[in-house]
Amino acid sequence: MRKELEHLMLSPIEWHMAADGPVVRMLDQSRLPHEVVWIDCRDHQTVAKGIKELWVRGAPAIGIAAAMGVALGVQPIRATHYEEFARQLKPIRDTLAATRPTAVNLFWALNRMNNVVQHHKGQPVETIKSILIKEAQAIHEEDVQRNRAMGDHGAELIRSGDAILTHCNTGALATGGHGTALGVIFTAWENGKQVKVFVDETRPVLQGARLTMWELQQNKIPATLITDSMAGAFMKKGVIRLCLVGADRIAANGDTANKIGTYSVAVLAKAHKIPFYVTAPTSTIDFSIANGDKIPIEERNPDEVTNVFGKVRIAPNNVDVANPAFDVTPAKYITGIITEAGIFKPGELKRKLGGKKT
Amino acid sequence: MRKELEHLMLSPIEWHMAADGPVVRMLDQSRLPHEVVWIDCRDHQTVAKGIKELWVRGAPAIGIAAAMGVALGVQPIRATHYEEFARQLKPIRDTLAATRPTAVNLFWALNRMNNVVQHHKGQPVETIKSILIKEAQAIHEEDVQRNRAMGDHGAELIRSGDAILTHCNTGALATGGHGTALGVIFTAWENGKQVKVFVDETRPVLQGARLTMWELQQNKIPATLITDSMAGAFMKKGVIRLCLVGADRIAANGDTANKIGTYSVAVLAKAHKIPFYVTAPTSTIDFSIANGDKIPIEERNPDEVTNVFGKVRIAPNNVDVANPAFDVTPAKYITGIITEAGIFKPGELKRKLGGKKT
Numbered sequence: 001m002r003k004e005l006e007h008l009m010l011s012p013i014e015w016h017m018a019a020d021g022p023v024v025r026m027l028d029q030s031r032l033p034h035e036v037v038w039i040d041c042r043d044h045q046t047v048a049k050g051i052k053e054l055w056v057r058g059a060p061a062i063g064i065a066a067a068m069g070v071a072l073g074v075q076p077i078r079a080t081h082y083e084e085f086a087r088q089l090k091p092i093r094d095t096l097a098a099t100r101p102t103a104v105n106l107f108w109a110l111n112r113m114n115n116v117v118q119h120h121k122g123q124p125v126e127t128i129k130s131i132l133i134k135e136a137q138a139i140h141e142e143d144v145q146r147n148r149a150m151g152d153h154g155a156e157l158i159r160s161g162d163a164i165l166t167h168c169n170t171g172a173l174a175t176g177g178h179g180t181a182l183g184v185i186f187t188a189w190e191n192g193k194q195v196k197v198f199v200d201e202t203r204p205v206l207q208g209a210r211l212t213m214w215e216l217q218q219n220k221i222p223a224t225l226i227t228d229s230m231a232g233a234f235m236k237k238g239v240i241r242l243c244l245v246g247a248d249r250i251a252a253n254g255d256t257a258n259k260i261g262t263y264s265v266a267v268l269a270k271a272h273k274i275p276f277y278v279t280a281p282t283s284t285i286d287f288s289i290a291n292g293d294k295i296p297i298e299e300r301n302p303d304e305v306t307n308v309f310g311k312v313r314i315a316p317n318n319v320d321v322a323n324p325a326f327d328v329t330p331a332k333y334i335t336g337i338i339t340e341a342g343i344f345k346p347g348e349l350k351r352k353l354g355g356k357k358t
Numbered sequence: 359m360r361k362e363l364e365h366l367m368l369s370p371i372e373w374h375m376a377a378d379g380p381v382v383r384m385l386d387q388s389r390l391p392h393e394v395v396w397i398d399c400r401d402h403q404t405v406a407k408g409i410k411e412l413w414v415r416g417a418p419a420i421g422i423a424a425a426m427g428v429a430l431g432v433q434p435i436r437a438t439h440y441e442e443f444a445r446q447l448k449p450i451r452d453t454l455a456a457t458r459p460t461a462v463n464l465f466w467a468l469n470r471m472n473n474v475v476q477h478h479k480g481q482p483v484e485t486i487k488s489i490l491i492k493e494a495q496a497i498h499e500e501d502v503q504r505n506r507a508m509g510d511h512g513a514e515l516i517r518s519g520d521a522i523l524t525h526c527n528t529g530a531l532a533t534g535g536h537g538t539a540l541g542v543i544f545t546a547w548e549n550g551k552q553v554k555v556f557v558d559e560t561r562p563v564l565q566g567a568r569l570t571m572w573e574l575q576q577n578k579i580p581a582t583l584i585t586d587s588m589a590g591a592f593m594k595k596g597v598i599r600l601c602l603v604g605a606d607r608i609a610a611n612g613d614t615a616n617k618i619g620t621y622s623v624a625v626l627a628k629a630h631k632i633p634f635y636v637t638a639p640t641s642t643i644d645f646s647i648a649n650g651d652k653i654p655i656e657e658r659n660p661d662e663v664t665n666v667f668g669k670v671r672i673a674p675n676n677v678d679v680a681n682p683a684f685d686v687t688p689a690k691y692i693t694g695i696i697t698e699a700g701i702f703k704p705g706e707l708k709r710k711l712g713g714k715k716t
Contacts, residue, residue: 210672
């Protein structure tokens with residue numbers, strides 16, 4: 001039984017050739033699920049703003065946005081020589097690189113765009129500009145293919161009847177399409193497996209409540225929204241069979257930075273002997289850092305905690321607030337990492353994938 | 359150094375003799391911290407509504423409110439015989455008993471009021487009515503005394519410089535005054551110990567963000583607001599030395615029902631070897647139930663999760679939501695239980711306190 005999943009065609013970010021020039025079209029996810037608003041970015045500064053303000057979020061989608069931001073940003077450059085082009089490219093790249101520090105896909109995508117530029121050093125500037133557009137589109141397309149491959153690998157872990165806990169949003173919205181951890185669930189569902197999903201609301205930005213619940217609802221997959229604080233109680237009840245989360249950066253030893261709260265889910269899963277899998281493309285693995293202690297953790301605006309949607313203040317004025325956007329789950333809590341190249345134990349990453357240029 | 363703590367004189371519920379008759383005056387905590395609104399309840403139905411809708415909350419405060427509700431509800435009874443009085447008392451008690459199922463203090467207080475009635479069977483009805491008012495006031499006063507005693511015992515566990523994690527609100531607002539777990543922190547602070555508090559916001563109703571942060575701010579005690587999902591990450595950082603929470607019902611074996619999310623904090627504390635203490639008066643211990651599996655858990659309105667303050671919807675419409683108000687922490691995760699009679703290991707409760715009529 002293959003179910004209809006039209007929603008899975010959704011891509012939250014697109015390169016679009018408008019009559020008056022190229023645009024990067026972004027679904028403004030900060031307004032979901034109440035409003036479906038697409039924003040046309042006509043310069044790289046707007047793309048950078050979109051990344052920073054979470055119009056687009058999710059490690060793979062941030063990478064795609066950054067690549068498209070470079071492709072968009074270079075179009076107005078009126079350089080005749082490569083050196084002048086490279087000089088003008090640098091601040092574009094710097095602006096995009098300064099948006100969010102934790103997700104390695106951002107830097108991976110910027111490096112890949114940079115490599116393309118260097119590789120075509122001898123070509124006319126206009127040619128390089130076209131090639132950069134093609135490269136950004138390729139990064140997007142490859143992401144969807146990788147997600148499909150992750151879905152195929154990961155779905156093998158899922159049995160019909162399973163209840164799966166997930167944290168944050170790792171679906172089509174977080175990627176070029178289909179998703180990572182949520183993509184695994186989508187593939188299992190497409191393959192006819194009856195699953196049920198427990199969705200952590202994921203404070204403070206509520207990606208679980210707003211985005212994951214929306215994607216699951218669009219696809220008619222049974223899902224129950226819980227607060228982050230309920231995950232332990234439902235594990236204790238014995239109703240959760242598997243935990244699936246995404247990743248923003250994975251260190252060489254398998255330590256994984258992901259949305260704040262992931263670490264708690266992992267510790268709770270271990271205490272209840274529930275398998276805990278990370279799903280991420282190999283581009284999320286940063287072999288340049290040995291372990292999770294070295295991953296920079298973004299501290300975001302306290303208003304995200306104290307003002308829900310910027311509309312309702314939930315705490316007294318002038319209080320001290322912590323708002324780390326991510327935490328690091330040590331490898332010992334991770335049962336396996338689902339990638340497009342297969343499923344690996346954290347300890348296997350270096351040996352099996354570390355040689356490859358990712 | 360004894361610090362000024364005027365705020366600790368706060369009682370969130372008071373028996374008040376107005377010109378036109380007695381009232382139970384409640385601080386409407388559902389509007390805190392933005393509005394400080396006191397509501398005068400002139401009948402027991404309004405008191406019951408206040409308990410149900412969380413104008414007053416916190417196990418000890420619920421007990422006091424229920425006792426005052428009985429005292430208020432009996433005043434209009436125009437019975438000449440005890441039997442007629444007892445007949446009219448029953449629906450008042452039933453209405454108050456039906457408000458919230460988990461906190462045992464509610465039933466403890468109703469039983470105590472009932473025992474007083476039975477004990478004075480031979481007295482004129484008007485005398486019994488007066489005695490019930492005095493009993494409700496005694497329950498209130500004794501609660502504050504017990505909280506002070508808990509504070510004295512618990513403060514011994516705190517060293518100057520400690521950072522303490524707490525969940526939900528267990529301060530003056532949750533009790534007749536001073537508080538249970540937060541009361542321990544207040545006493546330590548009064549005794550000159552420099553502490554810092556990490557406050558879980560406590561979704562869905564945000565008692566931590568709204569109430570605990572407000573109480574700590576009023577008392578100028580350093581505090582940092584975090585989302586519930588951050589507790590694990592801060593424990594991992596090594597910045598938390600102690601966890602202090604309250605209780606809504608403690609089973610004979612020490613298993614403790616408390617605000618949803620408490621169980622996760624306890625599991626995380628154990629994983630990080632951080633002491634985890636429950637603070638509650640002995641009236642919270644229910645020796646009639648052997649273990650936590652028998653504690654009824656209140657399932658509340660899903661809107662508490664999906665609509666923050668009833669103002670901002672954070673999820674798509676028509677989604678499935680779970681909203682258990684409490685979870686049960688097994689005794690094995692609890693380092694000790696701080697009561698007015700001293701600090702006990704969960705396994706000691708029955709032997710050391712089980713004989714007493716609580």
